[in-house]
Amino acid sequence: MSVRSQAEIPDIVIGRLPLYLRALRRLQQEEKSVTSSHELGRRLDISSAQIRKDLSHFGGFGKQGTGYQIEFLIDKLQDVLQVNQEWLVAVIGAGNLGIAISHYRGFQDRGFRIAHLFDISPKKIGQRIGEFVVQPVSSMREIICAEGIKIAMLAVPAEDAQTVADQLIEAGVRAILNYAPININVPEDVQIQYIDPVTHLQHMTFYLDA
Amino acid sequence: MSVRSQAEIPDIVIGRLPLYLRALRRLQQEEKSVTSSHELGRRLDISSAQIRKDLSHFGGFGKQGTGYQIEFLIDKLQDVLQVNQEWLVAVIGAGNLGIAISHYRGFQDRGFRIAHLFDISPKKIGQRIGEFVVQPVSSMREIICAEGIKIAMLAVPAEDAQTVADQLIEAGVRAILNYAPININVPEDVQIQYIDPVTHLQHMTFYLDA
Numbered sequence A, B: 001m002s003v004r005s006q007a008e009i010p011d012i013v014i015g016r017l018p019l020y021l022r023a024l025r026r027l028q029q030e031e032k033s034v035t036s037s038h039e040l041g042r043r044l045d046i047s048s049a050q051i052r053k054d055l056s057h058f059g060g061f062g063k064q065g066t067g068y069q070i071e072f073l074i075d076k077l078q079d080v081l082q083v084n085q086e087w088l089v090a091v092i093g094a095g096n097l098g099i100a101i102s103h104y105r106g107f108q109d110r111g112f113r114i115a116h117l118f119d120i121s122p123k124k125i126g127q128r129i130g131e132f133v134v135q136p137v138s139s140m141r142e143i144i145c146a147e148g149i150k151i152a153m154l155a156v157p158a159e160d161a162q163t164v165a166d167q168l169i170e171a172g173v174r175a176i177l178n179y180a181p182i183n184i185n186v187p188e189d190v191q192i193q194y195i196d197p198v199t200h201l202q203h204m205t206f207y208l209d210a
Helices: A003-007 A011-029 A037-044 A048-056 A070-081 A096-103 A137-147 A158-170 A197-205 B003-007 B011-029 B037-044 B048-056 B070-081 B096-103 B137-147 B158-171 B197-205
Strands: A067-069 A087-092 A112-119 A151-154 A175-178 A191-194 B067-069 B087-092 B112-119 B151-154 B175-178 B191-194
Touching: A011 A037, A011 A048, A011 A070, A011 B197, A037 A048, A067 A070, A070 B197, A087 A096, A087 A137, A087 A158, A087 B197, A096 A112, A096 B096, A112 A137, A137 A158, A151 A158, A151 B197, A158 A175, A175 B197, A191 B197, A197 B011, A197 B070, A197 B087, A197 B151, A197 B175, A197 B191, B011 B037, B011 B048, B011 B070, B037 B048, B067 B070, B087 B096, B087 B137, B087 B158, B096 B112, B112 B137, B137 B158, B151 B158, B158 B175
Parallel strands: A087 A112, A087 A151, A151 A175, A175 A191, B087 B112, B087 B151, B151 B175, B175 B191
Antiparallel strands: none
């Protein structure tokens, strides 16, 4: 584990920081320069007390009564999350989802740049997709090692996800965002997060009047 | 709010149920018929005590020492989450992401069927995408009302998300899965969930050695 995680800040707090950062950047786009935990709270549907408490883990970001300087707080959060740099990302799987991810423009100004798109299918390898040429999974390990890529997004079928994840980790990847609808086992020093729209939909249907 | 939410089960517990359901169905695919909180816990990286506690909110699903009957537990969780039926879903936005969502096969056997794909662009309206013909946003309200659609997935640009969400809610939608990287305000009786890959990536970079 890195030094950063030893500060014992609850992971759930870390998980909210990207939301704060996103909301702050939105406020900045609206040409605001100062905000408050109340304004952030309203926008994010999080209590202002929670926001103040979360941010207090990282030192004093604002003074009582004067609010937060938006630009300053953005800088601080980007430092804390280490996205004041550009991380290279490999995408594995050039199906519809991998293609959509590769075309998505929301990564680059938030700390990430997709560097490679890999697939296993001979039909896809060599195809041009946006600015990428699909590369064979067989060359994935070498490329990821050589370029020191630490982050991968997995858009492969569920049955291939664990195998591909194992290969990625062997190649040096330390953070995987998995879109395949299956849980993956990773070593303790590897981060894993999941995106599965169905789990979100099923969460919401609990509350619906059927 | 529906009767179901008055049971005061913490929302974070409800949020884990779809993960349990997904893992149980995977076990079923592996032709297992019985599991334990320990086995589920290992697969999900959640403590077995947490799993037992979560499931205890909904009555007795297993006996001490004998484990959980997988099929029975799947049925129960599907009942609780109300996905023992098929919910129609509208997708708004026929860009790369909307197209990927429309092609995704993981919805149908988990309680959802995409019924319509809407877009505002004259270039896209009328196009055939997989099994869908892209329909104009101008007819969205009427169609959603007429068919009683309660769930929508938003794959529109951030700047359009609030407006489209407002229209959806007016038409009767009560659950929105928002892929646009922006927070949306919805009335209390409307569920909202978010998918933003960047927030997941930024969560993970906190822990990486830069």
